[in-house]
Amino acid sequence: MTAPELPDGLVAFVKRDCPTCVTVGSALAHIQQVAGLTVYTQDDPSFPSGVEGVIHDGDLANSWHHDIETVPTLLKVSNGAELDRIVGWSRTQWTEFTGVDDFDPDLPEWRPGCGSLSVDPNLVDELRARFSGSSLKSRRVELAVLEDEIEAMYDRGWSDGLPLVPPTEARVLAMLEGTWRSPDEVVATVPPDLVDVTVEKVAINAVMAGCKPEYLPVVLAAIEAACTDSFNMHGLLATTMPVGPVVVVSGPIAERIGMNSGRNVMGQGNRANSTIGRALQLVVRNVGGGRPGEVDRAAHGQPGKLSFCFAEDEAGSPWEPLSTDFGHAPETSTVTLFAGEGARCIVDQLSRDPESLARSLAQALIAMHHHKLVIGFDAMIIVGPEHVRVFEQAGWTKTQTRDRIIELTKRDGAELVRGAGGIDEGLPEAFADATAIPKVGPDGLILVHAGGGAGMFSELIGGWVNGATGSAPTSRPIH
Amino acid sequence: MTTVLDPTSEKSPATWQRQPRPASLEGLTVGLLDISKPRGDVFLDRLEERITAQGATVKRYQKPTFAKPAPVDLRHEIATQCDAVIEALAD
Numbered sequence: 001m002t003a004p005e006l007p008d009g010l011v012a013f014v015k016r017d018c019p020t021c022v023t024v025g026s027a028l029a030h031i032q033q034v035a036g037l038t039v040y041t042q043d044d045p046s047f048p049s050g051v052e053g054v055i056h057d058g059d060l061a062n063s064w065h066h067d068i069e070t071v072p073t074l075l076k077v078s079n080g081a082e083l084d085r086i087v088g089w090s091r092t093q094w095t096e097f098t099g100v101d102d103f104d105p106d107l108p109e110w111r112p113g114c115g116s117l118s119v120d121p122n123l124v125d126e127l128r129a130r131f132s133g134s135s136l137k138s139r140r141v142e143l144a145v146l147e148d149e150i151e152a153m154y155d156r157g158w159s160d161g162l163p164l165v166p167p168t169e170a171r172v173l174a175m176l177e178g179t180w181r182s183p184d185e186v187v188a189t190v191p192p193d194l195v196d197v198t199v200e201k202v203a204i205n206a207v208m209a210g211c212k213p214e215y216l217p218v219v220l221a222a223i224e225a226a227c228t229d230s231f232n233m234h235g236l237l238a239t240t241m242p243v244g245p246v247v248v249v250s251g252p253i254a255e256r257i258g259m260n261s262g263r264n265v266m267g268q269g270n271r272a273n274s275t276i277g278r279a280l281q282l283v284v285r286n287v288g289g290g291r292p293g294e295v296d297r298a299a300h301g302q303p304g305k306l307s308f309c310f311a312e313d314e315a316g317s318p319w320e321p322l323s324t325d326f327g328h329a330p331e332t333s334t335v336t337l338f339a340g341e342g343a344r345c346i347v348d349q350l351s352r353d354p355e356s357l358a359r360s361l362a363q364a365l366i367a368m369h370h371h372k373l374v375i376g377f378d379a380m381i382i383v384g385p386e387h388v389r390v391f392e393q394a395g396w397t398k399t400q401t402r403d404r405i406i407e408l409t410k411r412d413g414a415e416l417v418r419g420a421g422g423i424d425e426g427l428p429e430a431f432a433d434a435t436a437i438p439k440v441g442p443d444g445l446i447l448v449h450a451g452g453g454a455g456m457f458s459e460l461i462g463g464w465v466n467g468a469t470g471s472a473p474t475s476r477p478i479h
Numbered sequence: 480m481t482t483v484l485d486p487t488s489e490k491s492p493a494t495w496q497r498q499p500r501p502a503s504l505e506g507l508t509v510g511l512l513d514i515s516k517p518r519g520d521v522f523l524d525r526l527e528e529r530i531t532a533q534g535a536t537v538k539r540y541q542k543p544t545f546a547k548p549a550p551v552d553l554r555h556e557i558a559t560q561c562d563a564v565i566e567a568l569a570d
Contacts, residue, residue, distance in 0.1 A: 136484060139484070139485040139489050140482050140484065140485070141484070141485050142480060142481075142482050144552040144554070144555035144556075146552055146559075147555055158487070166481055167483045167484045168481065168484070169482070193488060195488040204484045205486050286486040286487045286488075287486070288488075
């Protein structure tokens with residue numbers, strides 16, 4: 001819908017339900033007599049009295065299209081184009097703007113305006129859909145009145161198993177307010193069907209996931225990271241292992257959008273944590289076509305494949321944030337994706353010495369996937385605040401801690417080869433004479449600080465195949 | 480009626496595929512859709528007699544006007560209540 005044209009000359013937008021507009025009603029009538037003025041009124045068509053030919057902007061089309069945020073707003077229009085505008089009432093400003101200098105001396109010198117009805121929170125989503133809806137390109141799907149909306153979306157195969165929020169135009173347009181990016185901009189090519197996904201399609205799936213608009217930039221960055229060769233989302237789907245994208249959010253955006261980095265950090269109950277990862281998975285499902293039992297061949301999967309997203313606790317950490325491991329400047333908001341299985345708890349309530357604690361963490365790391373299989377899989381350890389304190393008090397840096405944990409996983413090949421310990425699984429016989437084989441490669445362990453302040457625990461998330469045939473942790477800045 | 484935006488790649492049609500043709504009508508519920516053209520009812524009355532004789536249950540439906548597609552609610556009603564539908568394009 002194109003913007004309705006405004007008449008030339010002075011134009012005012014008012015509503016009766018605004019004390020400032022009521023105060024300046026007589027001033028508007030005066031301007032009209034002296035300099036000419038067209039008044040648009042948003043609510044009461046008989047307001048302001050004394051003004052001739054008031055135009056009732058009942059559907060708020062004029063207010064919406066001309067971005068009226070405050071009433072009263074005075075505009076200067078020439079050849080249909082706006083030249084200038086002022087908002088609220090100020091005797092000096094109005095005199096300068098209109099050239100009228102004999103306003104009623106009883107009027108106050110200054111009054112702030114009120115919110116325009118066109119930006120009323122109760123109306124704005126509907127207005128956006130009415131006036132900007134046609135800008136969205138996605139196919140419209142009509143649901144019958146007798147169809148239950150939630151059931152209808154299940155029937156169409158859009159759900160991950162949980163109910164979805166219906167992606168109406170109003171909700172999708174509100175979601176798109178969360179980004180400066182254009183709805184038709186292509187974000188990434190989503191596997192397995194290799195479909196170009198636009199910002200609009202991401203917003204639709206984010207609505208369904210339950211996201212708020214301010215989460216959208218994080219969702220977009222997560223999709224960019226997931227759809228890279230290095231992260232290899234197609235491989236994550238196709239593998240029979242239970243891995244899915246684990247999304248770690250670093251930087252100031254995490255707190256700004258209310259993410260949880262503390263108690264129950266990987267659990268339920270935080271909307272941003274629960275819906276950002278879900279939106280990513282819904283895009284993979286609905287746009288990329290990655291569905292369980294089809295390209296997704298996981299033998300068991302894991303509950304985190306619904307949504308696995310949390311924030312790093314940077315404020316409480318003695319260590320540099322995860323984002324800096326990937327070359328981002330500190331204070332950059334980023335997402336880092338890791339191909340991970342479900343988290344398991346590492347208990348050590350007695351170690352107060354960093355070497356002792358590092359040994360505990362190393363033993364847990366050795367147990368990942370199979371204690372006799374090494375190097376092939378990466379891991380992430382979410383170090384809890386009460387564990388990090390032990391390293392902090394001893395002055396251990398993050399790199400030092402990580403390297404020491406890896407060092408402490410080293411074992412001789414004789415323990416790891418097939419048949420050793422009475423277990424057929426293991427390394428090929430050729431490794432029998434090798435010594436000091438670590439569980440993971442030098443870059444195969446990521447440390448992240450997060451979790452509640454009480455409890456001497458950390459969490460281990462086992463990874464998937466690393467290297468060129470698997471998945472590498474992948475980080476992207478959030479715009 | 481709620482209108483939502485398609486979250487998919489839009490590679491498959493938004494509406495359902497047609498069901499395979501049943502081998503027999505016996506025991507099935509058959510919808511007869513009158514599109515509101517003149518004498519469509521006469522044709523459908525005769526069809527109802529014959530189909531009922533074959534052991535099917537008949538349900539009758541009518542479009543508000545032949546000039547427009549059937550409303551989505553009517554389509555949903557037929558789809559959920561019937562195994563097959565016959566539309567009378569009469570005049």
